[in-house]
Amino acid sequence: VTDERTRATDQALAALKAHGCRMTPQRRAIVSEIMQADGHIAPAELANRVQRKIPGINPATVYRTLGLLDELGILSHAHLGGGVEYHVARDSDHVHLICSNCGTTRSIPTSEIEPVITMIRASHGFLPDLTHFAIEGLCSDCRPRQTDKAKGA
Amino acid sequence: VTDERTRATDQALAALKAHGCRMTPQRRAIVSEIMQADGHIAPAELANRVQRKIPGINPATVYRTLGLLDELGILSHAHLGGGVEYHVARDSDHVHLICSNCGTTRSIPTSEIEPVITMIRASHGFLPDLTHFAIEGLCSDCRPRQTDKAKGA
DNA sequence: TTAAATGCAAAGAGTTTGCACTTAG
DNA sequence: CTAAGTGCAAACTCTTTGCATTTAA
Numbered sequence: 001v002t003d004e005r006t007r008a009t010d011q012a013l014a015a016l017k018a019h020g021c022r023m024t025p026q027r028r029a030i031v032s033e034i035m036q037a038d039g040h041i042a043p044a045e046l047a048n049r050v051q052r053k054i055p056g057i058n059p060a061t062v063y064r065t066l067g068l069l070d071e072l073g074i075l076s077h078a079h080l081g082g083g084v085e086y087h088v089a090r091d092s093d094h095v096h097l098i099c100s101n102c103g104t105t106r107s108i109p110t111s112e113i114e115p116v117i118t119m120i121r122a123s124h125g126f127l128p129d130l131t132h133f134a135i136e137g138l139c140s141d142c143r144p145r146q147t148d149k150a151k152g153a
Numbered sequence: 154v155t156d157e158r159t160r161a162t163d164q165a166l167a168a169l170k171a172h173g174c175r176m177t178p179q180r181r182a183i184v185s186e187i188m189q190a191d192g193h194i195a196p197a198e199l200a201n202r203v204q205r206k207i208p209g210i211n212p213a214t215v216y217r218t219l220g221l222l223d224e225l226g227i228l229s230h231a232h233l234g235g236g237v238e239y240h241v242a243r244d245s246d247h248v249h250l251i252c253s254n255c256g257t258t259r260s261i262p263t264s265e266i267e268p269v270i271t272m273i274r275a276s277h278g279f280l281p282d283l284t285h286f287a288i289e290g291l292c293s294d295c296r297p298r299q300t301d302k303a304k305g306a
Numbered sequence: 307t308t309a310a311a312t313g314c315a316a317a318g319a320g321t322t323t324g325c326a327c328t329t330a331g
Numbered sequence: 332c333t334a335a336g337t338g339c340a341a342a343c344t345c346t347t348t349g350c351a352t353t354t355a356a
Contacts, residue, residue: 020310021310021311022309022310022311022354022355022356023355023356024310024311024312024354024355026311026312027311042345043345043346044344044345044346047345056312056313057312057313058312058313058314059345059346060312060313060314060346060347060348061311061312061313063345063346063347064311064312064347079232079234079286079287079289081232083345097273097277097279097281099279100282100285106277106279108277112276112277113269113272113273115272116266116269116272116273119266119268119269120250120266120269120288120290123265124250124259124261124265124293125292125293125296126250126252126259126290126291126292126293126296127290127291127296128250128288128289128290129253129288129289129290129291130288130290132253132289132290133232133286133287133288133289134232134286135273135281135282135283135286136232136281136282136285136286137273137279137280137281137282137283137285138279138280138282139278139279140277140278140279143278143279143280173335174335174336175329175330175331175334175335175336176330176331177329177330177335177336177337179336179337180336195320196320196321197319197320197321200320209337209338210337210338211337211338211339212320212321213321213322213323213337213338213339214336214337214338216320216321216322217322217336217337236320
C-alpha cells in the first residue's frame with residue numbers, strides 16, 4: 001500500500017510540474033498527506049495533519065493547493081455529511097453510504113449501483129453522479145428487522 | 154395553496170403549543186414564513202425573509218426555532234448543494250436532483266425511485282434515505298446526447 | 307532574476323452561545 | 332409572577348482574499 005501511495009504522490013507531483021507549477025516543500029507535504037488519507041478527507045482536517053509535519057505551514061496554502069489539484073482533475077470533492085471532502089479523482093468510483101444512526105460509513109463501488117443510474121436516466125433523463133453526495137440511511141445493524149417485511153408500518 | 158399553507162402553519166403552531174411552547178410573534182412569523190417557502194429553504198435565507206416582515210427579529214431566534222421544530226419532528230433538514238436546508242417533515246418524500254452544469258433543481262417523488270431503495274437494501278443491507286442528500290448529475294439539457302448510446306467513451 | 311508561491315492577517319459567511327432583558331401564560 | 336423566549340454581542344468554525352515577503356527555476 002505504501003508503494004502505491006508513494007507512486008500516486010509522485011504522479012500527482014509530476015502532473016503539477018507538467019502544468020507548470022513549482023515544486024515546494026509545502027506542496028510535496030500536502031500531496032503526500034492527501035495520498036495517505038484513507039479515501040477522502042476534509043480540507044480542515046488535512047490542514048491539521050500537514051501542519052503536524054510542516055509546523056509553519058498555513059491553512060490558506062492547503063486550501064489553495066486543494067483547489068488547484070481539483071482544477072487539474074487530480075482531486076475531486078464530494079459532499080458528505082460533515083461538509084466537503086476531497087479525494088483522489090481516479091478513486092471516485094464509489095458511493096458513500098452513511099448510517100444516520102451509528103455514523104458508520106461504507107463505500108460501495110459505483111458498478112454495483114449501475115442499475116440505479118440507468119434507471120434514473122431512463123425515467124427522468126437525468127444522469128446522476130452518485131459519488132458526489134453521500135447517501136444517508138440505516139445500515140444493516142441499525143435497521144429494524146421488521147423493515148424487511150413491513151416497510152410501511 | 155394559500156389555504157393549505159395557512160392550515161400547515163396553524164398545525165405547526167398547535168404542535169408547538171401542545172409541546173408546552175409559548176406563542177410569540179417571532180415564532181408565528183418564522184413558522185408562517187417556512188410554510189410559504191417553496192419546498193425547502195436555507196436557514197440564513199429564512200432569517201432574511203423573516204427579518205423583512207419582523208424587522209427587529211434576530212437570526213439566533215430563527216436558528217433556535219428551526220432546531221426546535223426539527224426536534225419536534227415538524228421540520229426535517231436535508232443536505233443539498235449549498236448546505237443544510239429545512240423543509241416540512243411530511244413533505245419529505247421527494248428526492249432532489251441537482252444539475253452540476255446549469256444548477257437546475259428538480260424533485261422527483263420517492264415512489265419513483267422505490268426500486269433503487271429496494272435494490273440497495275437487497276444487495277447491501279442498507280436502507281437509504283435518498284431525501285436526505287441531494288443527487289448531483291447532469292440534467293437532460295446539459296447531458297451530451299451521445300451519452301444515451303456510448304456512456305463509456 | 308522574476309514570477310510563482312507562501313505566510314500573515316483580516317475579512318467573510320453561517321452558526322452557536324452566554325447572559326441580561328422582555329414577555330407570554 | 333416566573334420561567335420561557337428574545338436580542339445582543341461575542342465567539343467559533345471553516346474558508347477566502349489582498350498584500351508583502353520568500354523562493355523555485
